[in-house]
Amino acid sequence: MKFLRRFVTFWALFALTAIAVISLDSHRSLSTDPSQVQSAQINGSPQKLALLPDYSRDIDCFATANHYQIEAKLRLEQGNAVIQGLQNVRYTNHSPNPLQEVVFRLYPNIPSLQKTAQLQVTATRLAGKPLTSTLSSNNTVLTVQLPTPLPPSQSVELDLEFVTQIRQNQRGASFGRMGYIDDVITAGSWYPALSVYEAQRGWWVTSIPAPITDATGNVESDSDPTYTETSLFEVKLTVPRSLAVISNGVQVNRQTNTDGTVTYHSITGPMREQVWVASSRYEKTQAEVDGVKLNIWYYRDRANANSRSTRNALELTQKSLVAFNQQFGAYPYRELQVVQNPVSTGLEFPGLVLINSNAWNKTAIQRLVVHEVAHQWFYGLVGNNQVEHPWLDEGLATYAERVYQLFYADAKTAEKLNRYAQQSIKEFDQAIATGNLPDLRLNLPVADFKEFYGLFAYKRGSDFYIQLEQQLGQAAVYQALRQYVQQHRYEIATIRDPKAALEQASGKKLDEVYAKWIGSYQKDDKPATARVCQSAPS
Numbered sequence: 001m002k003f004l005r006r007f008v009t010f011w012a013l014f015a016l017t018a019i020a021v022i023s024l025d026s027h028r029s030l031s032t033d034p035s036q037v038q039s040a041q042i043n044g045s046p047q048k049l050a051l052l053p054d055y056s057r058d059i060d061c062f063a064t065a066n067h068y069q070i071e072a073k074l075r076l077e078q079g080n081a082v083i084q085g086l087q088n089v090r091y092t093n094h095s096p097n098p099l100q101e102v103v104f105r106l107y108p109n110i111p112s113l114q115k116t117a118q119l120q121v122t123a124t125r126l127a128g129k130p131l132t133s134t135l136s137s138n139n140t141v142l143t144v145q146l147p148t149p150l151p152p153s154q155s156v157e158l159d160l161e162f163v164t165q166i167r168q169n170q171r172g173a174s175f176g177r178m179g180y181i182d183d184v185i186t187a188g189s190w191y192p193a194l195s196v197y198e199a200q201r202g203w204w205v206t207s208i209p210a211p212i213t214d215a216t217g218n219v220e221s222d223s224d225p226t227y228t229e230t231s232l233f234e235v236k237l238t239v240p241r242s243l244a245v246i247s248n249g250v251q252v253n254r255q256t257n258t259d260g261t262v263t264y265h266s267i268t269g270p271m272r273e274q275v276w277v278a279s280s281r282y283e284k285t286q287a288e289v290d291g292v293k294l295n296i297w298y299y300r301d302r303a304n305a306n307s308r309s310t311r312n313a314l315e316l317t318q319k320s321l322v323a324f325n326q327q328f329g330a331y332p333y334r335e336l337q338v339v340q341n342p343v344s345t346g347l348e349f350p351g352l353v354l355i356n357s358n359a360w361n362k363t364a365i366q367r368l369v370v371h372e373v374a375h376q377w378f379y380g381l382v383g384n385n386q387v388e389h390p391w392l393d394e395g396l397a398t399y400a401e402r403v404y405q406l407f408y409a410d411a412k413t414a415e416k417l418n419r420y421a422q423q424s425i426k427e428f429d430q431a432i433a434t435g436n437l438p439d440l441r442l443n444l445p446v447a448d449f450k451e452f453y454g455l456f457a458y459k460r461g462s463d464f465y466i467q468l469e470q471q472l473g474q475a476a477v478y479q480a481l482r483q484y485v486q487q488h489r490y491e492i493a494t495i496r497d498p499k500a501a502l503e504q505a506s507g508k509k510l511d512e513v514y515a516k517w518i519g520s521y522q523k524d525d526k527p528a529t530a531r532v533c534q535s536a537p538s
């Protein structure tokens with residue numbers, strides 16, 4: 001997420017290089033040739049199609065991962081979007097404990113979407129037999145009782161019927177994850193999402209904190225609510241013919257039905273969430289970096305006014321991918337969608353980022369694109385509990401903005417950036433010393449940061465790595481982050497993981513610096529997720 005009221009920006013010092021001229025492609029074609037599906041299926045899982053060839057073997061590590069198959073139909077009813085879905089989900093118990101229940105999080109019911117969205121699960125079945133389930137935590141937790149305990153290493157397949165509603169024109173009331181505004185329907189984590197089981201704490205059922213709102217109740221600032229395991233998704237979404245669907249992963253088929261609807265069939269590689277955006281307004285422009293297809297989706301009705309910004313968005317995305325592929329390791333997926341969108345300032349989903357439609361034509365787009373693309377590594381590939389350890393991904397995504405700037409900076413600009421960064425850290429320290437800012441450690445849940453969430457989880461989180469550059473050398477910090485991504489990709493990281501990578505890369509113990517900046521992390525539990533995929537690319 002990118003929305004900070006008190007953020008100290010470094011971006012003013014960053015000079016954009018000349019914008020390359022890239023032709024705009026006005027076709028709303030399928031992302032992937034459906035004929036490829038068959039050959040991919042012959043060679044194993046169709047999900048391999050969503051990964052670059054060098055990484056297609058990663059799918060083999062997810063043979064027992066969570067697997068969602070969702071069929072859903074979107075209809076527009078009195079102006080609202082109503083999505084009726086049937087979800088078959090396979091859950092495997094990777095913990096050492098037998099499980100009596102399986103827990104889902106219903107993210108459309110979180111406080112920041114209270115006026116915007118609602119998700120109701122209307123039936124839960126196992127092998128055709130109804131199961132008992134209960135709602136808790138303001139309808140964001142659905143606990144499904146299993147008839148017999150699920151032993152370790154065993155899987156269960158559940159069928160859930162659900163209805164998700166997105167109310168139209170709740171402008172300012174939602175914060176990015178869902179919305180139906182300006183004829184654009186945005187649906188992130190719109191289905192019942194499996195929660196995470198931690199061997200020591202059990203199922204994750206923590207309440208999602210309410211956002212900061214203004215006097216009229218509109219959401220001003222919010223944090224990301226999701227904490228999920230890497231899973232495989234296959235979605236068939238049927239929509240009125242007037243709408244086109246953009247989703248993460250790859251679209252493998254689009255079928256026109258006799259009733260005037262169209263069914264979009266999409267699959268993902270190993271990803272944490274499924275997301276789609278539906279509208280008649282989009283066209284796209286494309287480019288390719290290191291084999292990854294970049295699709296920049298912009299409003300066709302603003303195409304002329306947008307053209308320079310759209311080219312800018314494409315160039316920023318290309319340059320981000322080049323820089324981060326080199327500094328953090330390869331983005332393994334075949335596609336990345338960047339979508340002009342009305343409901344968020346900027347928001348990351350695995351394989352798809354939303355960029356605010358108004359920011360599209362402003363200089364803010366520069367930071368937004370770089371930051372949200374950086375989340376593909378920090379949150380997307382290496383996940384974390386965004387409610388309880390938000391600095392883990394936000395600090396790194398903000399630090400990645402600096403990595404990007406330095407990647408393209410000449411020596412003089414780099415020197416300026418470094419001087420400014422050091423000065424900024426000094427001023428922050430002084431503000432804490434004089435009591436103008438609270439003396440907070442970074443390992444806090446979102447709610448405990450209160451109004452200082454952005455300033456600490458983002459800026460201070462980034463400053464942590466900048467001051468480590470001074471202590472350990474920039475090369476050691478970069479090497480540690482590459483190692484962190486390589487060792488924990490598709491996994492859920494905890495506070496200990498970046499520390500271990502930094503200590504290994506630098507050969508220094510960091511207990512003292514962690515005590516000063518990060519604080520306590522001993523209780524941090526390692527979730528029992530699917531087998532980690534660490535094999536080097538072929």
Ligand SMILES: [Zn+2]
Nearest residue numbers: 001002394397
């Ligand atoms: Zn962010």
